Amino acid sequence: MTFSDDEIERYARHLVLAELGGPGQQRLKAARVGLIGMGGVGAPAALYLAAGGVGTLRLIDDDTVALSNLQRQIIFTGADTDRPKVEAATTALGALNPHVQVEPVAERLTGANAADLIAGCDLVLDGTDDFATRFAVNAACVAAGIPLVSGALGRWGGQVAVFEGRPCYRCLVPETPPDAETCARVGVVGAVAGVIGSLAALEAIKRITGAGTTLSGRLLLYDGLAGTARTVALPADPTCPVCGGKDVS
Template sequence: MAMEDEEIERYARHLVLKEIGGAGQQRLRAASAVIIGAGGLGGPAALYLAAAGTGTITLIDPDTVSLDNLQRQIQFATTDIGLPKAQTAGAGLARLNPLVNVRAVQAALTAENAASVIAGADIVLDGCDNFETRFAVNAACHARGIPLVSGAVGRWTGQLGVFTSGLRDGSPCYQCFVPAIPPDAETCERVGVVGALTGVIGSMMALETIKWITRAGEPLTGRLMIHDGLAATSRTLTLRRDPACPVCG
């Protein structure tokens, strides 16, 4: 389907990129992305995906906006305190780009509902803050052959990986990297996080998603990028599939 004049103007900076162009922008318009968590990571990722013209964006989050969210979750305002995150963030996406179809679900993703939540998605972004949800979405993405973009932050460090175990033989899933919930698992609530770091990792989650959808560049598949905000350095590790993995082994 040809792009309308409004789309040509709105996405002009994409259209002149040889790696995206008209064909890539059409792929974005036809794509469906599911974002788990509408907070520090999911919020900026969703904003950039909406601005980029991703056709359908589904936000799932069980929580409401609280005052201590506002230090990093810049998609919300003080007047949003007490409102559901998914619907409030979704309304902001619709204002940013009315051409995007936005779905908001106020619910927690669990092992029981994960398959139905991600059904029909072309790609899933996981910005949640607990391992139970990460494991559930990883297993569902592997079973359905959907690429998973996973991000996490804590203190001054963030990490990002792209997992395609259900699509490519030999590629690892998230649980190859984290086989079990660590007994000393940290949370941002307990150890803190610098707010701007969530914007860095959330934006990179959107970037990897755009690359995957438009087939631009080299995706972070099978690799983990770790960013040290204090040292201003990044390093990338190669991940291997675990033959004993309970999900993909």
């Protein structure tokens, strides 16, 4: 796989990195990443993945842009209000990096269509705030053996984890919490979305290129109000209905 002169200049800061270099950039160019949700996490993540040279981005979201999104979903502008998010995001990503192929999918991911929507992806990044969707994405990724980067946020903080085989997301969250919160209910500082979305994109880049150590089997917890971050190990649940009894892939 070769790079054009434009790509060589565009990715120059990647190409000189010892941990990434030409081989890593080639892996990025060859990769297809599925992004579930063009919201607070997915919007900044998509921008950094496109800027970084991921070859194909599949955007999956059935929502339209609302004025209240613009405080944190920085891929959109005021002119995008009422446009389908995947349509507006495709325009923005094409303007940012014309070498990236974007596959917009204006559908809501469910348990019934999850396997089809992520088919062919090398990695999936889930930034949704709905537990039913998170469970469906997780189950489909475990079944297909696709690495899953999961990001979530609310108020002043957020979390990022990488799941590959066991443990899976259902080991962390066995059931929908009875007091589940959403950004619409409890609020969120816009800049926190940038932090969590960027961390999720970073984990995706590391996993694709083989650089460093990913958060596989670990959960990073970020507290923006206190200015702290910590990671905790995620044990596999032997009774997990999704990954229980399965080997780590």
